[in-house]
Amino acid sequence: MVESGDKIDALLHETRRFEPPADFQARATISDAAIYDEADADPEAFWARMAGELSWFKPWDQVLDWQPPFAKWFIGGKLNVSYNCLDRHLEKKRNKAAIVWEGEPGDWKVYTYGDLHREVCQFANGLKSLGVQKGDRVAIYMPMIPELPIAMLACARIGAAHSVVFGGFSAESLRDRINDCQAKAVITADGGYRRGNSFPLKATVDEAVAETPSIEAVVTVRRTGTADDLMTEGRDHWYHDLIKDQPLTCEPEWMDSEDMLFLLYTSGTTGKPKGVVHTTGGYLTGAYTTTKFVFDLKEEDVYWCTADIGWVTGHSYLVYGPLSNGATSVMYEGTPDYPDWDRFWAIIEKYRCTICYTAPTAIRAFMRQGEEHPRKHDLTSLRLLGTVGEPINPEAWMWYWEHIGGGRCPVVDTWWQTETGSILITPLPGVTTLKPGSATRPFPGISAEVVDEKGKPVGRGEGGLLVITKPWPSMLRTIYGDPERYKEQYWSRFPNIYFTGDGARTDEEGYFWLLGRVDDVINVAAHRISTMEVESALVDHPAVAEAAAIGKNHEIKGQAVAAFVTVRKEIDPTDALAAELKQHVTKKIGAIARPDEIFFTAELPKTRSGKIMRRLLRDIAEGRAVGDTTTLADPNVIQKLKDQYAETEE
Numbered sequence: 001m002v003e004s005g006d007k008i009d010a011l012l013h014e015t016r017r018f019e020p021p022a023d024f025q026a027r028a029t030i031s032d033a034a035i036y037d038e039a040d041a042d043p044e045a046f047w048a049r050m051a052g053e054l055s056w057f058k059p060w061d062q063v064l065d066w067q068p069p070f071a072k073w074f075i076g077g078k079l080n081v082s083y084n085c086l087d088r089h090l091e092k093k094r095n096k097a098a099i100v101w102e103g104e105p106g107d108w109k110v111y112t113y114g115d116l117h118r119e120v121c122q123f124a125n126g127l128k129s130l131g132v133q134k135g136d137r138v139a140i141y142m143p144m145i146p147e148l149p150i151a152m153l154a155c156a157r158i159g160a161a162h163s164v165v166f167g168g169f170s171a172e173s174l175r176d177r178i179n180d181c182q183a184k185a186v187i188t189a190d191g192g193y194r195r196g197n198s199f200p201l202k203a204t205v206d207e208a209v210a211e212t213p214s215i216e217a218v219v220t221v222r223r224t225g226t227a228d229d230l231m232t233e234g235r236d237h238w239y240h241d242l243i244k245d246q247p248l249t250c251e252p253e254w255m256d257s258e259d260m261l262f263l264l265y266t267s268g269t270t271g272k273p274k275g276v277v278h279t280t281g282g283y284l285t286g287a288y289t290t291t292k293f294v295f296d297l298k299e300e301d302v303y304w305c306t307a308d309i310g311w312v313t314g315h316s317y318l319v320y321g322p323l324s325n326g327a328t329s330v331m332y333e334g335t336p337d338y339p340d341w342d343r344f345w346a347i348i349e350k351y352r353c354t355i356c357y358t359a360p361t362a363i364r365a366f367m368r369q370g371e372e373h374p375r376k377h378d379l380t381s382l383r384l385l386g387t388v389g390e391p392i393n394p395e396a397w398m399w400y401w402e403h404i405g406g407g408r409c410p411v412v413d414t415w416w417q418t419e420t421g422s423i424l425i426t427p428l429p430g431v432t433t434l435k436p437g438s439a440t441r442p443f444p445g446i447s448a449e450v451v452d453e454k455g456k457p458v459g460r461g462e463g464g465l466l467v468i469t470k471p472w473p474s475m476l477r478t479i480y481g482d483p484e485r486y487k488e489q490y491w492s493r494f495p496n497i498y499f500t501g502d503g504a505r506t507d508e509e510g511y512f513w514l515l516g517r518v519d520d521v522i523n524v525a526a527h528r529i530s531t532m533e534v535e536s537a538l539v540d541h542p543a544v545a546e547a548a549a550i551g552k553n554h555e556i557k558g559q560a561v562a563a564f565v566t567v568r569k570e571i572d573p574t575d576a577l578a579a580e581l582k583q584h585v586t587k588k589i590g591a592i593a594r595p596d597e598i599f600f601t602a603e604l605p606k607t608r609s610g611k612i613m614r615r616l617l618r619d620i621a622e623g624r625a626v627g628d629t630t631t632l633a634d635p636n637v638i639q640k641l642k643d644q645y646a647e648t649e650e
């Protein structure tokens with residue numbers, strides 16, 4: 001008997017394969033699969049070897065202490081993250097670009113490693129002068145300007161843990177996050193630029209800190225010139241005044257490997273965000289190693305991660321990973337559609353970017369706008385592409401490969417989470433044969449498996465729950481102030497095994513295919529269907545730009561598939577097209593997944609980090625009050641969708 005809930009059906013069969021290009025492989029940092037064997041044979045030794053490439057003030061005594069579900073890595077070791085990202089590069093790279101920053105209005109600025117070191121030290125001294133000390137927490141609520149990574153590195157330098165709160169969040173969200181960790185100071189800016197307008201931040205901070213007793217100081221960077229009359233005597237300080245007369249150097253604190261480096265709230269796709277705690281030695285080892293190998297970093301690379309630093313991707317792959325490797329990291333303040341949909345490609349052309357790491361949601365938006373935008377720019381500097389954030393639909397992968405990579409650049413689809421700290425499932429671009437839509441294999445030293453409800457590995461080709469079976473250095477240590485929730489959320493499903501919350505399957509060759517969140521799986525007549533596969537079948541149709549599949553309660557089948565679909569520019573969303581799309585899904589992945597309902601919409605509800613919130617779509621489809629929307633990018637989308645949906649149901 002098929003027990004419902006045991007496994008997830010695997011329906012999508014993608015057969016395209018891409019070997020590493022010969023010239024890429026010839027120069028790749030890792031071009032030999034032996035590294036997997038080395039790491040498998042002794043993961044602790046592998047991670048210790050990688051940690052040894054960092055600079056430690058005092059070496060560790062023990063690599064791992066594992067008291068499930070609590071891990072400690074590099075016990076007894078002392079180091080400083082800002083020292084690893086800055087000081088140790090000064091001798092050879094003082095004048096190399098560390099951060100190449102572009103503002104949305106078109107202003108730009110380059111910080112060399114020397115510049116960045118100087119300003120981080122000055123700001124670190126400034127924070128100390130305000131009474132911020134080792135062990136304190138500092139909230140950071142800023143636009144994507146260079147002072148944001150500077151603030152993070154300054155906190156790291158003096159041993160204060162940062163909590164970056166995405167600059168698009170409301171005063172209440174900021175207030176709650178400050179109170180959750182009892183932050184002593186907030187670092188902000190008067191405002192930032194987004195889609196051609198300035199948006200205020202300092203005013204929002206003022207509203208938040210009215211109800212945060214722990215805050216003693218607010219530091220404000222002047223960016224938009226909109227807060228000059230908002231400064232409260234005694235509490236508020238201008239960033240430029242604070243750093244002006246500070247010494248140019250600041251001794252880095254000797255931090256214990258297990259001291260907290262930062263806490264960060266998850267995107268909140270499934271519910272209330274969790275305050276994920278990351279520590280110093282293990283986290284940096286993970287961020288450093290994965291950046292080096294997954295992005296094949298070379299001395300001359302110009303590396304661009306488009307993520308906002310408000311999300312973990314910005315932490316690990318815009319700041320700590322690239323800087324600990326001594327790389328040049330590009331940072332952009334604004335949106336991809338300002339002043340037009342070719343902004344990203346203009347930036348790549350302007351700075352001759354060689355590596356670009358972005359999200360599937362952005363790629364699908366670019367697909368929708370058409371190929372003419374990338375075609376306007378010279379993208380030949382690119383040699384490697386990456387994606388993160390959601391499963392990438394094979395058609396979006398192909399579009400990225402062809403129209404951005406010019407068919408020459410490997411695409412690394414990287415699976416990981418805020419909780420994992422660094423990439424866990426990914427190709428190594430000089431080694432791995434790529435399959436569009438697959439994140440391929442666990443990174444060396446990572447043990448991932450797909451299991452059924454009882455924790456038993458499912459066979460190759462079958463879908464189930466993705467788990468990580470061994471501790472890894474950059475894993476979260478707890479949820480801030482809530483170890484019970486930490487245990488419950490990640491470790492209660494299977495003893496001593498980390499449950500990711502995502503579904504996956506492996507294929508005959510052991511490649512991993514992410515199937516989306518387990519909570520989103522659709523149950524049709526005792527079959528469990530992944531949202532990802534239905535969505536990929538829809539996006540495979542030339543008229544479709546983006547799709548979200550959900551299960552809607554159904555009297556006979558349990559659930560029926562309903563799909564919310566956004567069509568490409570200049571396509572008419574007609575009934576005939578809806579019928580054609582249903583047929584297309586049947587043909588691609590089978591009648592069992594055929595949507596009962598196709599609902600066309602111009603926009604889908606997404607988190608601030610661009611992930612589709614399927615739980616809200618389920619609420620709409622089933623006519624319930626919609627759940628928590630505080631992490632939604634645009635709350636208006638929900639009301640519009642509700643109204644439209646109600647109309648068609650009548």
Ligand code: ATP
Nearest residue numbers: 266267268269270389390391414415416417418514
């Ligand atoms: P919350 O946990 O609060 O619901 P969230 O899971 O969206 O929020 P993040 O940690 O930012 O918060 O996102 C991690 C999740 O993103 C993963 O669990 C997975 O569902 C998805 N994801 C990230 N990268 C990939 C990828 N390459 N392929 C498939 N899914 C991915």
Ligand code: MG
Nearest residue numbers: 266270417501
């Ligand atoms: Mg999550």
